[in-house]
Amino acid sequence: MAGDPRIRNFCIVAHIDHGKSTLADRLLEATGTLSDRERRDQFLDKMDLERERGITIKAQTARMPYRAQDGEEYLLNLIDTPGHVDFSYEVSRALQACEGAVLVVDAAQGIEAQTLANAYLAIDAGLEILPVVNKIDLPAADPDRVAQEIEDVVGLDAADVLSVSAKDGRGIDALLERIVAVVPPPRGNPAAELRALIFDSWFDSYVGAVMLVRVVDGSVTAGQRIRMMARGTDREVQELHVLDPHPRKVDCLAAGEVGVVVAGVKTLAEVRVGDTLTDFRQPASEALPGFEDVKPMVFTGLYPVLAENYENLKTALEKLKLNDASLSYEPETSAALGFGFRCGFLGFLHSEIVQERLEREYDLDLIATAPTVRYRVVEKNGRVAEIESPAALPDAADLDRIEEPVILATIHLPPEFVGPVIKLCQERRGTQRDMNHHGSRVQLRYELPLSEVVLDFHDRLKGATRGYGSLDYELQGYRQADLVKLDVMVNADPVDALSLIVHRDKSHQRGTDLARKLKEFIPRQMYEVAIQAAIGTRVIARTTVKALRKNVTAKCYGGDITRKRKLLEKQKEGKRRMKRVGSVEIPQEAFLAALRLDDS
Amino acid sequence: MPFCERICPYCDFAVIRARPLSPEDESAYLDTLCAELHARAGAFEGRRLASIYLGGGTPSLLQARSVERILGAIRGAFPGDPEETTLEVNPSTLETARLPDFRVAGIDRISLGAQSFDDTTLRRLGRGHRASEVHRSFEACRAAGFANVSLDLIVAAPGQTLTEVEADLVAALAYAPEHLSVYELSLEPGTPFGKAAARGRLQRPGEEEAVAMLECVEARLCAAGYERYEISSYARPGHRSVHNRRYWQRLPVLGLGMGAVSSDPPSPRHPFGLRRSNPRELAPYSEGVAAGDGAGAQVEVLGAREARAEAVFLALRTGDGLDVELFAGEFGAPPRHFFARELDRLTADGLLEEAPDALRLTPRGRMLSDSVFASFL
Ligand SMILES: Nc1nc2c(ncn2[C@@H]2O[C@H](COP(=O)(O)OP(=O)(O)OP(=O)(O)O)[C@@H](O)[C@H]2O)c(=O)[nH]1
Ligand code: SF4
Ligand SMILES: [Mg+2]
Numbered sequence: 001m002a003g004d005p006r007i008r009n010f011c012i013v014a015h016i017d018h019g020k021s022t023l024a025d026r027l028l029e030a031t032g033t034l035s036d037r038e039r040r041d042q043f044l045d046k047m048d049l050e051r052e053r054g055i056t057i058k059a060q061t062a063r064m065p066y067r068a069q070d071g072e073e074y075l076l077n078l079i080d081t082p083g084h085v086d087f088s089y090e091v092s093r094a095l096q097a098c099e100g101a102v103l104v105v106d107a108a109q110g111i112e113a114q115t116l117a118n119a120y121l122a123i124d125a126g127l128e129i130l131p132v133v134n135k136i137d138l139p140a141a142d143p144d145r146v147a148q149e150i151e152d153v154v155g156l157d158a159a160d161v162l163s164v165s166a167k168d169g170r171g172i173d174a175l176l177e178r179i180v181a182v183v184p185p186p187r188g189n190p191a192a193e194l195r196a197l198i199f200d201s202w203f204d205s206y207v208g209a210v211m212l213v214r215v216v217d218g219s220v221t222a223g224q225r226i227r228m229m230a231r232g233t234d235r236e237v238q239e240l241h242v243l244d245p246h247p248r249k250v251d252c253l254a255a256g257e258v259g260v261v262v263a264g265v266k267t268l269a270e271v272r273v274g275d276t277l278t279d280f281r282q283p284a285s286e287a288l289p290g291f292e293d294v295k296p297m298v299f300t301g302l303y304p305v306l307a308e309n310y311e312n313l314k315t316a317l318e319k320l321k322l323n324d325a326s327l328s329y330e331p332e333t334s335a336a337l338g339f340g341f342r343c344g345f346l347g348f349l350h351s352e353i354v355q356e357r358l359e360r361e362y363d364l365d366l367i368a369t370a371p372t373v374r375y376r377v378v379e380k381n382g383r384v385a386e387i388e389s390p391a392a393l394p395d396a397a398d399l400d401r402i403e404e405p406v407i408l409a410t411i412h413l414p415p416e417f418v419g420p421v422i423k424l425c426q427e428r429r430g431t432q433r434d435m436n437h438h439g440s441r442v443q444l445r446y447e448l449p450l451s452e453v454v455l456d457f458h459d460r461l462k463g464a465t466r467g468y469g470s471l472d473y474e475l476q477g478y479r480q481a482d483l484v485k486l487d488v489m490v491n492a493d494p495v496d497a498l499s500l501i502v503h504r505d506k507s508h509q510r511g512t513d514l515a516r517k518l519k520e521f522i523p524r525q526m527y528e529v530a531i532q533a534a535i536g537t538r539v540i541a542r543t544t545v546k547a548l549r550k551n552v553t554a555k556c557y558g559g560d561i562t563r564k565r566k567l568l569e570k571q572k573e574g575k576r577r578m579k580r581v582g583s584v585e586i587p588q589e590a591f592l593a594a595l596r597l598d599d600s
Numbered sequence: 601m602p603f604c605e606r607i608c609p610y611c612d613f614a615v616i617r618a619r620p621l622s623p624e625d626e627s628a629y630l631d632t633l634c635a636e637l638h639a640r641a642g643a644f645e646g647r648r649l650a651s652i653y654l655g656g657g658t659p660s661l662l663q664a665r666s667v668e669r670i671l672g673a674i675r676g677a678f679p680g681d682p683e684e685t686t687l688e689v690n691p692s693t694l695e696t697a698r699l700p701d702f703r704v705a706g707i708d709r710i711s712l713g714a715q716s717f718d719d720t721t722l723r724r725l726g727r728g729h730r731a732s733e734v735h736r737s738f739e740a741c742r743a744a745g746f747a748n749v750s751l752d753l754i755v756a757a758p759g760q761t762l763t764e765v766e767a768d769l770v771a772a773l774a775y776a777p778e779h780l781s782v783y784e785l786s787l788e789p790g791t792p793f794g795k796a797a798a799r800g801r802l803q804r805p806g807e808e809e810a811v812a813m814l815e816c817v818e819a820r821l822c823a824a825g826y827e828r829y830e831i832s833s834y835a836r837p838g839h840r841s842v843h844n845r846r847y848w849q850r851l852p853v854l855g856l857g858m859g860a861v862s863s864d865p866p867s868p869r870h871p872f873g874l875r876r877s878n879p880r881e882l883a884p885y886s887e888g889v890a891a892g893d894g895a896g897a898q899v900e901v902l903g904a905r906e907a908r909a910e911a912v913f914l915a916l917r918t919g920d921g922l923d924v925e926l927f928a929g930e931f932g933a934p935p936r937h938f939f940a941r942e943l944d945r946l947t948a949d950g951l952l953e954e955a956p957d958a959l960r961l962t963p964r965g966r967m968l969s970d971s972v973f974a975s976f977l
Pocket of ligand 1: 014015016017018019020021022023042054055056057081082083084134135136137138164165166167168
C-alpha cells in the first residue's frame with residue numbers, strides 16, 4: 001500500500017549559490033506559507049553565520065499547503081540544502097527523506113561540480129529529478145544552452161527543463177505544478193509498524209535532544225512509547241511538531257510526513273542521525289538503511305583558551321555533533337595547549353564553521369591548530385599507522401616512509417583561465433590526468449595531494465578564474481611522498497601545536513614564512529621573543545619579536561578613571577584570548593599562521 | 601571651567617572656544633555652577649573641605665571676582681579650611697595681570713600650563729603661547745607671592761628630541777617650582793592629533809626615544825631633589841598635590857561644571873560609591889542644572905570588582921603604592937586574596953614589588969604600568 005497520495009516530499013539541490021534558498025523563498029510565498037511580514041531573503045538560512053556568509057550550512061525543512069490546478073489540496077514538504085561540497089552530508093541525508101529533488105542550475109554559469117555531484121547523489125537515492133534553470137532574469141542567462149548541457153551531461157531530457165527566476169518569480173507556479181505531477185507520493189506503508197528515519201537532530205536546552213524525522217511506515221503519535229533501534233533505548237513521545245515553517249504542535253505524524261519528535265532525550269549519545277524510530281510494543285523487524293558513515297578529510301586540534309573550559313568544550317562538541325553528524329572528534333593532548341580534541345571535518349570551510357559555531361553558540365574561546373590530512377606512516381619495523389596530527393609523527397629515524405592522501409580533482413572552468421589554473425595545480429604538486437572541452441567549458445582533471453588542497457586551493461582557484469572555476473574531488477588513495485615535520489620553538493620552548501607536515505622541497509620556504517608570520521601575530525611582550533623553525537635539530541629560520549618597552553598612560557584623574565578602566569579591560573580581554581606557552585603569550589590566530597603563508 | 605581661547609589639537613577635555621569670554625557668558629556659567637553646587641552639596645553632607653581645584657579648560661580666563669565668587673560659594677557650602685586651593689593658569693599676558701587678584705581671592709597654588717620652554721615645540725603642539733610668556737608668567741606668579749607653583753610639561757611632542765626635553769627640564773628647574781607634572785603626549789582618538797597619527801601623519805619620537813625621554817625626566821628631576829610620587833607627578837618634599845592624591849586614593853570628590861566628574865562618597869546602597877559625569881556640552885549641562893534634577897549626568901554605580909581593580913591600578917600609579925591594610929579594610933581581604941596568580945607573575949617578571957605593607961611598581965613596572973594594571977581587571 002502506498003503513502004498518502006496528496007503528500008510530496010522533495011529537496012532542492014544545486015551547486016553553491018545557484019539560488020536554492022532564494023527559490024525556496026518564492027515557493028514559501030507562492031503557497032502562502034509565509035506572510036508578507038515574515039518575508040526576508042533566504043528565509044530558511046536561519047543561522048547568523050549563514051546570513052553573514054550568504055551560504056546555506058544546514059539543510060532546512062518547511063511544509064507548505066498547496067492547492068493545485070486539479071483542485072486538490074496537497075502537502076508539499078521542502079528541504080533546502082547547502083551547495084558547498086563541505087556540507088554534502090546534509091544533502092545526502094535530506095535525500096533519504098524525499099521522493100524528488102529539484103535540481104537547480106544557474107542559467108549563466110551552467111553545470112558546475114556540485115551540480116553533478118548532487119545529481120548523482122539524487123539518482124543513487126532513487127529520487128525523481130526535476131531539472132530547473134534559475135536566474136533567467138540575468139543578462140548573461142542562456143537557458144537553452146544550459147538545458148542542453150543538462151541533457152548532455154546529466155542525461156535528463158532538455159525538454160523537461162523548467163526555466164525560472166527566483167528573483168522575479170517567473171516560472172514558480174509552473175514549478176509547483178510540476179512538483180505535484182512528477183514527484184511521486186511518499187513510498188512506505190501506512191499500515192505497517194512504525195519506521196521513522198532520524199535525518200537531523202539538535203539540542204534544545206529545555207527539552208534535550210530533538211529529532212527531525214521522516215515517517216516511512218506507520219505513524220507516530222504523541223504519548224506513544226518508541227524505541228530507537230540502534231541503541232534499543234525506549235522513550236515516550238512528549239511532543240510532535242511540523243515545521244510550516246515555524247514549529248507547530250500536532251498529535252500525529254503519518255507515513256510520508258516530516259516532523260519533529262520531542263521525547264525527553266537528555267543523554268545525547270542516545271540519538272544518532274540515521275537511526276530508525278519504531279514502536280516499543282510492535283517494533284519493526286528491520287531498521288531503515290540509514291546513512292553511510294562520513295570520512296573526515298581534514299583534521300585540526302581544538303583547544304579551549306582557558307584550560308578550565310575543557311569540559312565545556314566536550315559538552316559543546318557533543319551537542320554540536322547532534323546537529324552536525326559529519327563532525328568527528330576524539331580527545332588529544334598537546335604539551336603547549338593542554339587538553340583538547342582532534343576534530344575531523346569534511347573540508348576546510350566545515351572546520352571554520354564548526355569552530356565559529358562552537359564559539360558563538362557555546363560561548364567558548366578556542367584555539368585551532370593548522371589543518372592537516374590523515375597520513376599513513378610506515379615504520380622501519382613494519383608497523384603501519386594512520387596519523388591525523390603532526391605531533392603523532394614518529395621519530396624520523398624510525399620512519400621508513402610517509403604516504404599522503406591523493407585526490408582526483410575535477411575542475412570546471414572557462415577556457416581562458418586554463419593557463420593560471422594549470423600553474424596553480426603544478427605549484428600544488430599536481431599531475432595532470434586529462435583535459436576535455438564541454439561546449440564553452442573546460443574540464444581539467446588533476447591528481448593532487450589532499451594536503452595541498454585543503455587550505456586555500458579553493459580560494460586560489462576562484463581567484464585565478466574570476467570566480468568561474470569550480471572544484472570537485474574524490475579520494476584516490478595514498479601515495480608515498482618526501483615529507484618532513486617542521487617544528488616551531490618560541491623562546492626555545494617547542495610548540496607542538498604549531499608543527500606542520502610539509503614536503504621537503506617546500507620546507508625551507510615554509511619555515512621562513514611561518515617564522516615571519518608568527519612574528520606578525522605575536523604581540524610584543526615584556527621580554528624579547530625568539531621564534532625558530534626547525535626540521536629535526538636543524539634550525540632553518542629564526543626571527544625575534546622585540547620586547548615591549550613602554551605601555552603607560554600619562555594622565556589619570558577623575559574624569560578619566562572609568563574610561564581608563566575600560567581600556568585596561570579591553571587590553572585584558574585581548575590577553576584572555578591568548579595562550580601562555582612557557583613565558584610567551586601567543587594569540588589564537590597565531591596557531592593558524594600556517595594558513596596565511598600564501599598571502600605574501 | 602570649560603572655556604579656552606583656542607583648542608589645542610591634542611585636547612580631549614570638554615571645552616568651548618571662547619575668544620574672548622564675554623562677561624555675560626561668564627556670569628551665566630557661574631550662576632549655573634553655583635546652582636549645581638547647592639543641588640549637589642547634599643550628597644557630600646557632613647564632609648569637610650580638603651582641597652579646591654579650579655581646572656579646565658582655562659579657568660584663569662575668569663575675572664578675579666568670579667574666582668572669588670566660586671570660592672566663596674564653596675566655602676559657604678562646606679565646613680573646613682581647604683589645605684590647597686589651586687588655579688590652573690595659561691601663560692598668556694592677559695591672565696598674568698590678574699595673578700595678584702587671584703591670590704587675594706583665596707588661591708594659594710598655581711598650576712601653570714607651560715608645556716615647554718621651546719617655541720618650536722610649543723608651535724608644534726599648537727599652543728597659543730610662547731616661551732617668553734612662560735617665563736613671564738612664572739615670574740609673575742612668584743611676584744604675586746605664590747609660594748606653591750606647579751609646572752606642566754609635555755614630552756614626546758611631535759618632532760621633539762631628547763636634547764630638547766633636557767633643555768626644557770633645565771629651564772623648568774631654573775625656577776625651582778614646588779611641583780612638576782610631566783606628561784608624555786597622549787594621542788586621543790577623535791582629536792586632530794589622534795586622527796593625524798591614525799593616518800600616520802604625525803611625526804612622533806619612536807618608542808626607544810620616548811623611553812629615553814621619560815628616563816631622563818626621572819633622572820634629572822630626582823637629582824634635583826624632586827620625588828616622583830606618581831607616574832607623571834614630581835614634587836619637592838612636602839609639596840605633593842593634595843587634590844590629585846584624592847583620585848589615586850579614591851576619596852570622594854565633588855566635580856562641578858560642564859563635563860566634570862564626581863566620585864560620590866560610598867553609602868549603604870552603594871558601598872563602593874557612585875561616579876557621576878556631567879554632560880560634556882553646555883546646553884544639556886545647564887538645562888540639567890536648571891531642571892534641578894541633575895538630569896543628563898551619567899551615573900555609574902561601582903561594583904566590588906570594578907572598585908577593587910580601580911583601587912589597585914590607581915594606587916599603583918603612586919610611589920607609595922597600594923596600602924595592603926587599607927585595601928583589606930575596604931574589600932575584606934588583602935590583595936593577595938583576590939590576585940594571587942597575578943601578583944606571583946608580576947613579581948616574577950620584575951614589574952611589581954610586594955612588601956608586607958604595600959605593593960609598588962618597580963622602575964620597569966612604571967614604564968609598563970598599563971600591562972601591569974590590565975592584569976587586575
Ligand atoms: N538575478 C538573480 N539572482 C538570483 C536568483 N536566485 C538567486 N539569486 C541570487 O544568487 C545568490 C545566491 O542565492 P542563494 O539562494 O543564497 O543560493 P543557494 O543556492 O541557496 O546558495 P548555498 O545555499 O550557499 O549553496 C543571491 O545573491 C541571490 O540573490 C535569480 O533568479 N536571479
Ligand atoms: S588649554 Fe588645556 S583645556 Fe584648553 S584646549 Fe588646550 S589642552 Fe585643552
Ligand atoms: Mg542556500
